[in-house]
Amino acid sequence: MKQAGLLKKIIEAIKDLISEATLDCDENGIHLQAMDSSHVSLVTFYLKSNLFELYRCEKKLSLGINIVSMAKILKCGMNDDTLILEASDPGDLLNFRFESRRGHKVGSFELRLMNLDMERLSIPDTEYSCIIEMACAEFSKVCHDLFTIGDSITIKCGKQGVNFITLGDLGTGNVRLKLGTTVNDNDEDAFAIKINISKSLSLTFSLRYLIYFTKASTLSNTVILYMGEEVPLSKIFINSIHF
Amino acid sequence: MKQAGLLKKIIEAIKDLISEATLDCDENGIHLQAMDSSHVSLVTFYLKSNLFELYRCEKKLSLGINIVSMAKILKCGMNDDTLILEASDPGDLLNFRFESRRGHKVGSFELRLMNLDMERLSIPDTEYSCIIEMACAEFSKVCHDLFTIGDSITIKCGKQGVNFITLGDLGTGNVRLKLGTTVNDNDEDAFAIKINISKSLSLTFSLRYLIYFTKASTLSNTVILYMGEEVPLSKIFINSIHF
Amino acid sequence: MKQAGLLKKIIEAIKDLISEATLDCDENGIHLQAMDSSHVSLVTFYLKSNLFELYRCEKKLSLGINIVSMAKILKCGMNDDTLILEASDPGDLLNFRFESRRGHKVGSFELRLMNLDMERLSIPDTEYSCIIEMACAEFSKVCHDLFTIGDSITIKCGKQGVNFITLGDLGTGNVRLKLGTTVNDNDEDAFAIKINISKSLSLTFSLRYLIYFTKASTLSNTVILYMGEEVPLSKIFINSIHF
Numbered sequence: 001m002k003q004a005g006l007l008k009k010i011i012e013a014i015k016d017l018i019s020e021a022t023l024d025c026d027e028n029g030i031h032l033q034a035m036d037s038s039h040v041s042l043v044t045f046y047l048k049s050n051l052f053e054l055y056r057c058e059k060k061l062s063l064g065i066n067i068v069s070m071a072k073i074l075k076c077g078m079n080d081d082t083l084i085l086e087a088s089d090p091g092d093l094l095n096f097r098f099e100s101r102r103g104h105k106v107g108s109f110e111l112r113l114m115n116l117d118m119e120r121l122s123i124p125d126t127e128y129s130c131i132i133e134m135a136c137a138e139f140s141k142v143c144h145d146l147f148t149i150g151d152s153i154t155i156k157c158g159k160q161g162v163n164f165i166t167l168g169d170l171g172t173g174n175v176r177l178k179l180g181t182t183v184n185d186n187d188e189d190a191f192a193i194k195i196n197i198s199k200s201l202s203l204t205f206s207l208r209y210l211i212y213f214t215k216a217s218t219l220s221n222t223v224i225l226y227m228g229e230e231v232p233l234s235k236i237f238i239n240s241i242h243f
Numbered sequence: 244m245k246q247a248g249l250l251k252k253i254i255e256a257i258k259d260l261i262s263e264a265t266l267d268c269d270e271n272g273i274h275l276q277a278m279d280s281s282h283v284s285l286v287t288f289y290l291k292s293n294l295f296e297l298y299r300c301e302k303k304l305s306l307g308i309n310i311v312s313m314a315k316i317l318k319c320g321m322n323d324d325t326l327i328l329e330a331s332d333p334g335d336l337l338n339f340r341f342e343s344r345r346g347h348k349v350g351s352f353e354l355r356l357m358n359l360d361m362e363r364l365s366i367p368d369t370e371y372s373c374i375i376e377m378a379c380a381e382f383s384k385v386c387h388d389l390f391t392i393g394d395s396i397t398i399k400c401g402k403q404g405v406n407f408i409t410l411g412d413l414g415t416g417n418v419r420l421k422l423g424t425t426v427n428d429n430d431e432d433a434f435a436i437k438i439n440i441s442k443s444l445s446l447t448f449s450l451r452y453l454i455y456f457t458k459a460s461t462l463s464n465t466v467i468l469y470m471g472e473e474v475p476l477s478k479i480f481i482n483s484i485h486f
Numbered sequence: 487m488k489q490a491g492l493l494k495k496i497i498e499a500i501k502d503l504i505s506e507a508t509l510d511c512d513e514n515g516i517h518l519q520a521m522d523s524s525h526v527s528l529v530t531f532y533l534k535s536n537l538f539e540l541y542r543c544e545k546k547l548s549l550g551i552n553i554v555s556m557a558k559i560l561k562c563g564m565n566d567d568t569l570i571l572e573a574s575d576p577g578d579l580l581n582f583r584f585e586s587r588r589g590h591k592v593g594s595f596e597l598r599l600m601n602l603d604m605e606r607l608s609i610p611d612t613e614y615s616c617i618i619e620m621a622c623a624e625f626s627k628v629c630h631d632l633f634t635i636g637d638s639i640t641i642k643c644g645k646q647g648v649n650f651i652t653l654g655d656l657g658t659g660n661v662r663l664k665l666g667t668t669v670n671d672n673d674e675d676a677f678a679i680k681i682n683i684s685k686s687l688s689l690t691f692s693l694r695y696l697i698y699f700t701k702a703s704t705l706s707n708t709v710i711l712y713m714g715e716e717v718p719l720s721k722i723f724i725n726s727i728h729f
Contacts, residue, residue: 073659105663109635109658109659111656148315175348175350388562415595435588
């Protein structure tokens with residue numbers, strides 16, 4: 001991996017939400033899927049093999065990881081260090097090797113693996129009646145602002161814009177983002193919010209979890225919210241990074 | 244109000260000192276007067292109607308405010324948002340509406356009002372034998388430095404300068420600011436301290452309260468201390484901002 | 487003393503490790519030697535008289551100092567203030583006088599002295615089989631990184647480089663610094679590590695104490711580790727500053 005910083009950012013983003021997870025490795029890449037301890041939210045990420053300078057996986061391997069410990073080890077590397085991950089089968093260790101740009105420093109760390117019984121959930125493809133795209137920073141600010149007032153947030157989506165509404169002891173809060181307004185004259189791509197909607201809807205979420213999700217803002221500039229009334233769990237995707 | 248940031252700064256400056264207060268609104272502006280919960284200090288501020296781009300108050304209205312809640316709502320706005328405050332009579336809500344510069348975002352917040360029994364104190368005009376003007380930053384540093392040593396501060400004012408004195412378990416501290424010294428060659432207005440004195444005096448204050456007062460340093464560059472022996476309570480004014 | 491900031495940095499660096507110490511003053515300078523409260527580490531520093539613009543000491547004087555209180559007083563000065571230290575014999579006070587550059591402000595502080603029974607240890611001159619020189623920042627990062635994994639650190643020194651090794655519940659960490667690699671092309675003096683070795687060795691230390699020592703990184707760019715197997719206590723010197 002050319003940049004140790006990327007994996008560090010990913011693990012930092014999820015470590016407050018999930019403490020343990022399985023890294024499923026096959027010849028195509030590394031897949032992680034985990035629910036938080038209260039089974040409210042589901043985290044998945046997929047590091048494709050072409051994200052790595054060199055990727056080799058001879059047989060499928062599932063590595064049970066303590067995410068907090070992995071975050072500690074990743075902090076020991078510099079962001080622009082080259083990172084080499086190694087595990088053998090059978091084996092109970094995942095090796096991290098950080099090589100500095102200048103070649104003067106090599107950090108080798110071994111992380112003890114855990115035996116985790118994790119069932120991989122298969123998520124049915126669903127149609128979402130409302131898809132919202134906005135800047136991560138804006139989404140993060142709205143969630144943090146409203147969290148000072150209430151515990152839950154109602155996202156009300158119509159063709160002209162989106163309202164984020166909360167209710168608390170001190171009063172109420174309602175932030176409206178209008179469709180199609182450019183927020184930055186110099187940048188043609190800058191927009192307040194993009195909406196792809198087939199039916200207006202209004203859904204309520206726990207703000208605490210949304211704030212966990214906003215930690216992934218370090219990974220992307222925009223967030224896409226997929227919402228549908230008929231599905232048990234609405235999805236919120238932080239945009240993936242493409243190389 | 245053109246700049247939501249101003250009201251935010253004011254409320255931030257007082258929220259650690261007073262938790263509840265009444266905003267008295269009439270056709271000339273908004274007046275706040277409140278004592279802290281220990282009845283040691285008195286906070287007043289006056290937002291004149293011309294500070295607002297548009298100000299309308301058809302009848303006198305007293306709004307009982309939870310200052311901490313109001314600070315939370317004000318934090319939800321950006322400093323350069325336009326802020327619209329609205330209350331109706333009868334009514335138990337104060338509405339805050341933040342409109343972003345670009346027009347893409349509108350935040351509407353309702354703050355529940357409280358019934359507060361507040362008597363408005365009338366403060367007799369008094370003559371102060373000693374008036375000191377100095378930079379807020381310098382006053383703040385002196386108070387914070389001496390607070391690491393003792394709990395109270397004696398301000399001793401003479402024609403040549405001012406001494407700030409404290410006494411604690413570890414020893415003593417005495418900071419002297421000399422009259423008439425320029426602290427910055429490039430700026431003719433830069434001065435260490437200005438003193439207007441009719442009689443030397445020495446007064447002792449609780450440092451904890453002075454440190455609360457220094458939070459208003461965000462509002463002004465200079466602070467004026469009005470001190471008089473004969474008055475029960477010496478006044479410390481943070482300079483008002485003029486528009 | 488021309489720069490109050492220097493003494494502030496020194497005291498800040500040691501105040502978490504030792505709470506009380508004796509300043510031994512004679513005509514040549516001020517000497518401090520103190521063990522931490524667990525008697526694991528020994529701190530010494532020596533301020534030579536030529537470090538001061540003016541230095542006068544008519545008879546030997548030992549001043550028992552509460553280091554935490556002294557740190558509080560030193561924080562009351564600005565880094566570029568002139569600092570005048572005064573003590574008389576007999577006397578139970580150490581006076582600090584900070585004079586601002588512009589002359590507008592004088593801070594006078596008195597620190598109460600303590601009666602401390604301190605024996606001055608004489609440290610025998612020893613030969614060290616391994617002397618390592620490296621950047622303070624690098625040493626500090628290695629110690630902090632490994633402290634997230636384990637409590638102790640093994641420093642293993644050979645002719646080709648140095649390994650810093652730790653072991654914890656989550657796994658192991660091993661950071662290797664290679665000899666002779668330049669870390670910065672523009673600066674000829676920049677190097678990863680310099681080693682002066684007569685015999686390979688491997689010694690284990692408490693990371694907690696090494697991290698206390700790294701607080702002295704504000705005083706110097708490089709650290710020199712003196713290690714020898716036969717000596718009960720290996721020395722770690724943070725490079726002294728020369729004027």
